[in-house]
Every structure is written in structure tokens, then in C-alpha cells.
Amino acid sequence: MTRTRFSGVLVPVITPFNDDLSPNAGAFVSHCRWMLDQGVDGLAIFGTTSEANSLTVAERKMLLEALLENGLPAGKLMPGTGACSIMDAADLTAHAVSRGCGGVLMLPPFYYKAVDTDGLFASFSEVIERVADQRLHVYLYHIPPVAQVPIGLDLIERLVERYPDTVVGLKDSSGDWANTQAILDGFPGFATFAGSESFLLDTVRGGGAGCITASGNANPAGIRKVYSAWAEGSGKADDLQARISQIRNTLQGYPMIPALKAMTARFTGDDDWALTRPPLTALSDGQVASLMADLEAIGFDIATNGDCVTA
Amino acid sequence: MTRTRFSGVLVPVITPFNDDLSPNAGAFVSHCRWMLDQGVDGLAIFGTTSEANSLTVAERKMLLEALLENGLPAGKLMPGTGACSIMDAADLTAHAVSRGCGGVLMLPPFYYKAVDTDGLFASFSEVIERVADQRLHVYLYHIPPVAQVPIGLDLIERLVERYPDTVVGLKDSSGDWANTQAILDGFPGFATFAGSESFLLDTVRGGGAGCITASGNANPAGIRKVYSAWAEGSGKADDLQARISQIRNTLQGYPMIPALKAMTARFTGDDDWALTRPPLTALSDGQVASLMADLEAIGFDIATNGDCVTA
Numbered sequence: 001m002t003r004t005r006f007s008g009v010l011v012p013v014i015t016p017f018n019d020d021l022s023p024n025a026g027a028f029v030s031h032c033r034w035m036l037d038q039g040v041d042g043l044a045i046f047g048t049t050s051e052a053n054s055l056t057v058a059e060r061k062m063l064l065e066a067l068l069e070n071g072l073p074a075g076k077l078m079p080g081t082g083a084c085s086i087m088d089a090a091d092l093t094a095h096a097v098s099r100g101c102g103g104v105l106m107l108p109p110f111y112y113k114a115v116d117t118d119g120l121f122a123s124f125s126e127v128i129e130r131v132a133d134q135r136l137h138v139y140l141y142h143i144p145p146v147a148q149v150p151i152g153l154d155l156i157e158r159l160v161e162r163y164p165d166t167v168v169g170l171k172d173s174s175g176d177w178a179n180t181q182a183i184l185d186g187f188p189g190f191a192t193f194a195g196s197e198s199f200l201l202d203t204v205r206g207g208g209a210g211c212i213t214a215s216g217n218a219n220p221a222g223i224r225k226v227y228s229a230w231a232e233g234s235g236k237a238d239d240l241q242a243r244i245s246q247i248r249n250t251l252q253g254y255p256m257i258p259a260l261k262a263m264t265a266r267f268t269g270d271d272d273w274a275l276t277r278p279p280l281t282a283l284s285d286g287q288v289a290s291l292m293a294d295l296e297a298i299g300f301d302i303a304t305n306g307d308c309v310t311a
Numbered sequence: 312m313t314r315t316r317f318s319g320v321l322v323p324v325i326t327p328f329n330d331d332l333s334p335n336a337g338a339f340v341s342h343c344r345w346m347l348d349q350g351v352d353g354l355a356i357f358g359t360t361s362e363a364n365s366l367t368v369a370e371r372k373m374l375l376e377a378l379l380e381n382g383l384p385a386g387k388l389m390p391g392t393g394a395c396s397i398m399d400a401a402d403l404t405a406h407a408v409s410r411g412c413g414g415v416l417m418l419p420p421f422y423y424k425a426v427d428t429d430g431l432f433a434s435f436s437e438v439i440e441r442v443a444d445q446r447l448h449v450y451l452y453h454i455p456p457v458a459q460v461p462i463g464l465d466l467i468e469r470l471v472e473r474y475p476d477t478v479v480g481l482k483d484s485s486g487d488w489a490n491t492q493a494i495l496d497g498f499p500g501f502a503t504f505a506g507s508e509s510f511l512l513d514t515v516r517g518g519g520a521g522c523i524t525a526s527g528n529a530n531p532a533g534i535r536k537v538y539s540a541w542a543e544g545s546g547k548a549d550d551l552q553a554r555i556s557q558i559r560n561t562l563q564g565y566p567m568i569p570a571l572k573a574m575t576a577r578f579t580g581d582d583d584w585a586l587t588r589p590p591l592t593a594l595s596d597g598q599v600a601s602l603m604a605d606l607e608a609i610g611f612d613i614a615t616n617g618d619c620v621t622a
Contacts, residue, residue: 021397021437053395053422056402057367084364084395086332086589091367109590110422111364113457119590126332126589146424148459149590278397278437279420279430279460 005137005168005191006078006103007209009040009200009224011216012047014260015055015063017275023059025066027270031217032072038220041210041227043072044105046080048146048173049214049257054277057088061095074100078212082107082141086123090130093138103137105171105212110147117155124159128166136166139191143173150174153186160187171195171212177202184208197223198248201241204230215248217260218267219300222247250294258283259291266292266302316448316479316502317389317414318520319352320511320535322527323360325571326374328586334370336377338581342528343383349531352521352538354383355416357391359457359484360525360568365588368399372406385411389523393418393452397434401441404449414448416482416523421458428466435470439477447477450502454484461485464497471498482506482523488513495519508534509559512552515541526559528571529578530611533558561605569594570602577603577613 013035016027032043045067046052046060055063060079068074081092081104089106096104109115109123128136140159142151151170159167169191172180177199183192184206191209194200200211204227216223223244229237251259258276262283265273274282283291295302324346327338343354356378357363357371366374375390392403392415400417407415420426420434439447451470453462462481470478480502483491488510494503495517502520505511511522515538527534534555540548562570569587573594576584585593594602606613 048422054397054420056396056398059398085367086365087367087370109365111359111457112590113459115590116592119592122589122592146422148424278433279423279426281427281430281433 004075004102005209006042006139006193007191008042008227009197009210009216009220010042010044010078010193010212011035011040011220012044012049012080012212012214014217014257014264015050015052016273017277019272019275021275021277023055023063024272025063027268027273028063029066029070029072031264032067033070035216035220036072036076039224040216040220041224042076042078042102044078044080044171044212047105047141047212048143049217049260050080051257051277051280052080054280057083057092060092064096064099064101068099075102077101078103078105078139080105080107080141082109084109084111086126086130089127093127093136094131094133097131097133097136103139103168105139105141107141107143107147108149108151110149113148115149117152117158120149120151120155121158124167125162128163134165137169138163138167139169139171139193140167141171141173142179143171143195145173145175153182156183156187156190160190169193169209180208181206196248197226198245200226200244201230201237214256214260215251218251218263219244219247246298247300250298250300253294254283254287254291255280262288262291263302315386315413316520317353317450318502319538320508320521320527320531321353321355321389321504321523322346322351322531323355323358323391323523323525325528325568325575326361326363326366327584328588330583330586332586332588334366334374335583336374338579338584339374340377340381340383342575343378344381346527346531347383347387350535351527351531352535353387353389353413355389355391355482355523358416358452358523359454360528360571361391362568362588362591363391365591368402371403375407375410375412379410386413388412389414389416389450391416391418391452393420395420395422397437397441400438404438404447405442405444408442408444408447414450414479416450416452418452418454418458419460419462421460424459426460428463428469431460431462431466432469435478436473439474445476448480449474449478450480450482450504451478452482452484453490454482454506456484456486464493467494467498467501471501480504480520491519492517507559508537509556511537511555512541512548525567525571526562529562529574530555530558557609558611561609561611564605565594565598565602566591573599573602574613
């Protein structure tokens with residue numbers, strides 16, 4: 001059985017909460033549908049941006065079921081299923097595969113630090129063997145600034161050699177282009193995604209698959225345009241890349257997850273979107289005002305979410 | 312309702328696995344009972360040494376239930392209940408309190424790094440408020456080398472001020488005596504535990520409560536003797552401290568958790584005790600031989616587990 005590999009622009013979806021901090025499945029479904037309507041190629045639900053590790057296993061499954069019950073296409077979904085416990089990771093991964101998800105994005109177990117490659121290989125291997133489903137496509141999730149447990153080139157090599165039809169790609173959120181370049185050079189054909197749209201053109205020109213980027217929650221169409229321009233060989237790609245990088249740089253002046261939630265609260269008119277689960281904290285009123293002013297200064301119109309397609 | 316606060320020597324219990332990596336409840340109960348028989352003052356089940364973050368929520372509950380069903384005293388148990396998700400932490404904490412555990416040892420949520428004190432305060436506060444049980448005693452778990460999310464003096468101060476009858480102590484696994492000293496000085500009456508027996512005498516002499524130490528899995532009686540000697544005002548305390556520090560230093564030449572499991576496998580004759588869950592890896596045969604030789608060289612007899620009381 002052949003499965004399509006992801007490519008293009010994927011978004012790690014922010015997770016909405018009610019004021020008792022329970023997940024708001026309705027708002028989640030609406031936001032996911034809106035982003036697909038804006039043309040993104042997939043939804044990396046339950047990533048870092050999604051506060052996924054602040055959710056229980058049951059909450060993650062419930063939110064995935066809500067998307068499917070509401071008709072969102074499973075093949076466009078790449079849920080995060082990594083966890084500190086290989087048993088939780090196997091459980092979440094088996095659930096995602098059973099529901100037809102196009103792939104999963106898998107963190108390494110991230111509690112113990114300075115673990116060796118043998119231990120990390122065994123972690124991924126145990127999950128893959130326990131799920132034991134040929135439909136499974138694993139995208140490795142390298143995010144050393146947060147997880148503090150890296151996925152090195154040696155580990156990628158061992159996993160790809162052992163599971164060539166299963167371990168098919170990686171998201172590189174190191175922010176270190178030299179590392180992305182090394183993966184692109186070392187693993188041609190591997191679906192390598194940059195963790196920020198700032199590297200989108202560089203990644204696809206280097207043979208990578210695209211990007212999986214938090215700011216796609218606020219600017220999905222603008223980011224997708226860069227990919228389209230590149231795919232069509234348009235001369236506009238570099239100018240469009242400069243524009244999305246400008247927006248990204250503005251966002252990076254703020255804590256990214258609360259900033260995206262504040263923008264979505266403003267865009268949708270639903271103040272609850274600004275809520276985060278502890279340990280994350282929402283932007284202060286002052287930070288929100290400053291962010292909105294910064295966006296306005298670069299011509300990003302929050303009322304229509306910037307460069308987005310409007311009806 | 313008044314609850315006793317823990318003091319003395321507590322052990323973060325290693326967790327035994329079967330060869331399919333499921334937890335072995337029978338071996339867990341036996342090991343816990345043996346340590347209490349050796350005189351330790353409490354069992355900090357589900358700590359870092361216990362590979363607790365490699366367990367699911369359900370597995371942790373099952374193991375706690377197994378101890379209680381087998382007659383171990385709930386008041387002597389201090390389960391680790393911290394988690395990345397405040398909902399998991401609240402669930403585990405409520406379960407422990409409902410079963411009469413003497414307290415819980417609580418990690419901060421440890422996925423996001425560089426979170427602020429407001430966010431960490433909100434995390435602990437949400438758990439305490441959701442559990443909403445006056446019997447709850449929280450011991451904060453400061454282990455920055457692993458969690459990478461510290462519990463600073465400012466956070467302790469805010470929590471103790473807000474929850475004086477609930478947040479009653481802390482385990483300091485920073486390995487930084489200056490930090491322990493600052494907590495002892497800043498919070499007299501707080502039940503402060505060193506995270507290593509190397510600091511046991513210094514901690515109790517400074518007004519602290521004792522230690523919660525991994526090596527108690529292998530040398531419980533020897534470590535407890537130091538506490539007894541101090542409590543009785545015996546002149547032998549410093550010599551006994553020097554001895555347990557020598558054993559600790561020997562163990563620290565090896566990855567601590569696999570080393571303790573290898574020693575327990577040798578002591579019990581049950582090879583499965585050496586098993587770890589990924590990402591941790593068992594000691595190699597060469598490492599085991601080297602560890603045993605190092606222990607023999609300092610006169611620690613593995614056949615009787617060193618300085619332990621024998622029947």
C-alpha cells in the first residue's frame with residue numbers, strides 16, 4: 001500500500017480552551033476548517049504550538065475525533081503523537097493510524113536528558129513495532145530548544161535504514177539552517193520540513209518538502225503563496241518570501257503561542273481564543289496592543305488576517 | 312485535620328518491568344516492602360529514579376493500588392504526581408490523596424522552557440484548586456538538570472504564602488548546596504529534603520527534613536543509620552556520613568538508574584530487574600562487572616546489599 005507523503009505548508013494548530021481550561025472542540029474544528037480553506041496542505045495538530053503536551057491523551061483523541069466527525073479529511077492530518085512514555089506514544093499513534101491520518105509527527109521522549117542514540121532508537125522502534133501498521137508514516141520532530149533532546153543525523157540514519165517505508169520525514173525546528181542543510185544533503189528523498197516559514201524557499205530549493213509553521217495559524221494563505229510561486233516557477237517567490245519573513249519577524253517579538261492566540265481572538269471576535277493552559281500565560285493587554293500596532297505598521301490587517309483569502 | 316509531615320530518609324523507588332516492558336507489580340511491592348523493613352521513613356514512588364514519566368497515568372495508578380492492596384501503609388507513600396499536563400497532574404494527585412498517601416512530590420510542567428513564575432504558579436495552583444482536598448500535602452520537586460524548569464525561591468514564596476497548609480516541603484535535586492542552603496534559610500519550618508544522601512547531615516543540621524535519594528534503593532539501612540545517629544546526637548554521624556558518601560560517589564561513576572537496577576537484579580537474583588524502559592538503556596555486561604568490582608573495592612557486599620540489615 002502506497003501512501004502520499006506530505007509536502008507544502010502545514011500548520012501546527014493552536015488549541016482553543018473554554019474558560020474552565022477544557023478544550024473547545026467546536027472552535028478547534030472551525031479554525032482547522034478555515035486553514036484548509038485558505039489552502040494549507042495539512043494540519044499538524046498537537047504540536048508544540050498546540051500546547052499538546054499540556055493535554056491529556058484522552059483530550060487529544062477527543063479533538064481528533066471531533067475533526068473527523070465534522071468531515072475534515074484524515075489524510076490532511078499529521079497529529080503529534082510523541083510522549084515521554086512510549087506506551088502513550090504508541091497509544092496515540094495507533095489511534096491516529098486507525099483513523100486514517102496521513103502521518104504522525106513524533107517527538108522523542110523528552111524527560112530524560114543526555115540519553116544515547118541507542119535509547120532513542122529503541123524508543124521510536126518500540127512505538128513503531130507496537131503500532132505494527134503498514135499504513136504508518138512517521139515524521140520525526142527535532143526541536144532541541146524545547147524538547148532539549150535532539151534527533152541527530154545518526155539517529156535519523158538508523159531509523160530510515162531500519163524502517164524505510166515508515167520513517168519518511170522530519171520537522172526541523174532547531175532554527176539552525178546548517179542542520180537542515182545537513183539533513184537535506186544526507187537524506188535525499190526524505191520529506192524534510194523547516195520549522196519556520198523563514199526557511200521555506202531555502203528548504204524547497206534544497207530538495208525539502210516545505211514547512212510546518214506556527215504562524216500559519218494567522219497567515220496561512222500568505223505562506224502558501226510562497227510555496228505556490230516556487231512550485232509554478234514564478235519570479236515572485238523571493239518577494240513573497242521576504243514578505244512572510246517580515247511578518248514572522250514581527251511575531252517573534254512576542255511569545256509566539258500566546259501571540260497567535262491573541263491574533264485569533266481578535267480575528268474571530270472570540271476572546272476565549274486568548275486563553276492558554278498553564279504554564280503558558282496569555283499576553284497582557286499592553287502586549288496585545290503593542291503586537292497589533294506592530295502588525296499594523298507592516299501593513300498586516302488583523303481584521304482579514306493579513307494576506308488571507310477572504311470570501 | 313493535621314497531617315504528619317515527612318522527615319528522615321525517603322527512597323524514590325525503581326520500577327521493575329517484565330520483559331514486554333509492562334510494569335511488574337509483584338516485584339514492585341516486594342521491593343517497597345523490603346525498603347520499609349530496612350527502616351526508611353517513606354517511599355517516593357514515581358520519581359525520576361522510578362522512570363515515572365515513562366509510565367502512563369493508568370500504570371502509575373495501578374502500581375499504587377497494588378501497594379495498598381498488599382498492605383503497604385499509604386501514609387508512608389509520597390507518589391510523584393507532576394506532569395506536563397495540569398489535568399494529568401490533578402488526576403494523579405486526586406487519586407493519591409483519595410487513597411490516603413502522606414503527600415505527593417510534584418514536578419513542574421516540564422515541556423515548555425523559560426516559562427515565567429506566573430505560569431508556574433498558575434500550574435501548581437490549578438492542580439491544588441482542582442484537587443480541592445484539605446488532606447493534600449505537596450512537596451515541590453526541584454530538579455533542574457533533568458526537568459530544565461526550575462522551582463525558584465520566588466515561586467516557593469508565592470506558593471507557601473497562598474497555600475501554607477498544603478505546600479509543605481520540597482526536594483532539592485539541583486545538586487547545588489548553595490540553593491539548598493538558601494531554601495533552609497529562607498523557609499524555616501519548610502520540609503526541605505536533599506536529593507542526595509551526600510547532603511543528608513548538612514541538610515538536617517541546617518534545619519531540613521532529610522533526604523530523598525535514589526541510592527536508598529540499594530543502601531537503605533546504611534543511609535537511615537546516618538539520620539538515626541544525628542537524631543540521637545551520636546558522635547558517629549560524621550563517620551557514617553562519610554561511608555554513605557563513599558558509596559554514593561562510586562555509584563555516580565555509572566548511569567544511576569540502570570546501575571541501581573543492575574544491583575537489584577544481582578541482589579534479588581531476578582534478571583528482569585535490570586530492564587529499563589526506553590529511552591533509558593540497561594548497563595552493558597562490562598559496566599555491570601566494573602560496577603560490581605568498584606563496590607567490592609570499597610567493601611560493599613552486593614550479596615547482602617552492603618550495609619543493610621539482614622534477617
